[in-house]
Amino acid sequence: MSAENRLNRVFAALADPTRRDIVARLADGDATVGELAVPHDMTVQAVSKHVHVLEQAGLVSRSRDAQRRPCHLEAEVFDLMTAWIERYRRQAEERFRRLDAVLERMDETTEQEGTAS
Amino acid sequence: MSAENRLNRVFAALADPTRRDIVARLADGDATVGELAVPHDMTVQAVSKHVHVLEQAGLVSRSRDAQRRPCHLEAEVFDLMTAWIERYRRQAEERFRRLDAVLERMDETTEQEGTAS
DNA sequence: CAGTTGTACAACCGTTAGGTTGTTGGTATC
DNA sequence: GATACCAACAACCTAACGGTTGTACAACTG
Numbered sequence: 001m002s003a004e005n006r007l008n009r010v011f012a013a014l015a016d017p018t019r020r021d022i023v024a025r026l027a028d029g030d031a032t033v034g035e036l037a038v039p040h041d042m043t044v045q046a047v048s049k050h051v052h053v054l055e056q057a058g059l060v061s062r063s064r065d066a067q068r069r070p071c072h073l074e075a076e077v078f079d080l081m082t083a084w085i086e087r088y089r090r091q092a093e094e095r096f097r098r099l100d101a102v103l104e105r106m107d108e109t110t111e112q113e114g115t116a117s
Numbered sequence: 118m119s120a121e122n123r124l125n126r127v128f129a130a131l132a133d134p135t136r137r138d139i140v141a142r143l144a145d146g147d148a149t150v151g152e153l154a155v156p157h158d159m160t161v162q163a164v165s166k167h168v169h170v171l172e173q174a175g176l177v178s179r180s181r182d183a184q185r186r187p188c189h190l191e192a193e194v195f196d197l198m199t200a201w202i203e204r205y206r207r208q209a210e211e212r213f214r215r216l217d218a219v220l221e222r223m224d225e226t227t228e229q230e231g232t233a234s
Numbered sequence: 235c236a237g238t239t240g241t242a243c244a245a246c247c248g249t250t251a252g253g254t255t256g257t258t259g260g261t262a263t264c
Numbered sequence: 265g266a267t268a269c270c271a272a273c274a275a276c277c278t279a280a281c282g283g284t285t286g287t288a289c290a291a292c293t294g
Contacts, residue, residue, distance in 0.1 A: 004134055007131075007134075007137065008132055008133070008134060011128050011129075011131045012128075012129070012132035014124075014128045015125055015128035015129035015132055016125070016281095016282085017124075017125060018282090020124065020201070023205055024205055026209075027205040027206075027209045027212070028208065028212065029212060032240075032241090033240075033241065033242095034239085034240060034241085042282090042283070042284090043283080043284070043285085044240085044241080045241090045242085045243095045283085045284080045285085046282070046283055046284075048241070048242070049281095049282075049283085050282085053281095066240090066290095066291060066292070067239070067240050067241075067290060067291045067292065068239095068240065068241085068291095069240080069241070069242095073205075073209055075205070075206050075209040075210065078202045078205075078206045081198070081202060082199060082202060082203075084137070085195045085199060086199075088140055088141055088144040088190075088192070088195075089144075089192050089195045091144040091145065092143075092144045092190050092192040093192065095144070095145065095146060129251095133251090133252085135252090149271085150270080150271065150272095151269090151271080159252090159253070159254090160253080160254070160255085161270085161271080162253085162254080162255085162271090162273095163252070163253055163254080165271065165272070166252075166253085167252085169272095170251095183260095183262070183270095184260065184261040184269070184270050184271075185261095185271085186270085186271070186272095
């Protein structure tokens with residue numbers, strides 16, 4: 001799957017508060033769908049769907065323990081997001097830095113009007 | 118607006134590749150809706166909707182320049198996401214660290230007791 | 235074996251999201 | 265004032281999402 005597609009799924013997965021709750025719970029330890037469903041006011045099936053979304057996003061993996069299928073958080077996927085975010089945050093900050101420098105120069109020579117876009 | 122709601126909107130906003138493209142473009146400098154629409158194979162109205170979503174998420178602000186309304190990237194909102202992500206990444210890593218310690222202790226105990234089965 | 239538990243699958247339903255077209259509103263420019 | 269331009273608003277369509285119910289299957293338990 002492309003990085004573009006992975007980003008789509010990861011961001012979309014974390015856009016839902018129920019799924020963020022599930023991630024938060026799994027950060028504290030593995031859990032089954034049934035256990036994950038307890039604190040949520042919805043059916044186990046609905047939680048199962050949410051887990052499936054997290055699985056498709058690569059944020060959760062499942063194993064097999066008899067009839068149980070514990071969910072496990074794959075925290076490395078977070079790196080994909082932070083990498084994307086940091087890239088453009090830095091780019092924006094770099095731009096601000098340059099813009100500040102320009103404005104400073106304009107202050108020094110207060111005779112021309114700016115053309116900064 | 119609650120932090121929960123802000124997170125919903127920010128993650129959902131960045132789940133769309135068109136909107137991530139817009140953010141990437143704006144990291145390089147402010148732009149109008151018309152300019153943002155050029156590289157995208159869709160109508161200006163559609164791009165306008167995407168910008169509106171980014172605006173609601175707090176990722177973009179607009180100003181007024183005659184009949185133009187330039188879009189400006191508000192990169193500080195990224196902090197909200199990175200804070201959430203880092204929190205649970207660290208929690209998961211801490212859990213792994215403790216688990217590793219437990220497993221190490223179990224290895225030591227096994228060696229001491231010899232446990233010939 | 236029967237019964238219970240944990241989970242998955244399928245069908246359905248109401249709401250939202252992403253896109254279109256058409257129309258309207260400000261703001262230059264002629 | 266007439267015209268052209270940028271952008272917003274409204275209505276509409278289709279597809280996807282988040283939830284439900286019902287059924288089914290596999291594995292433990294009695």
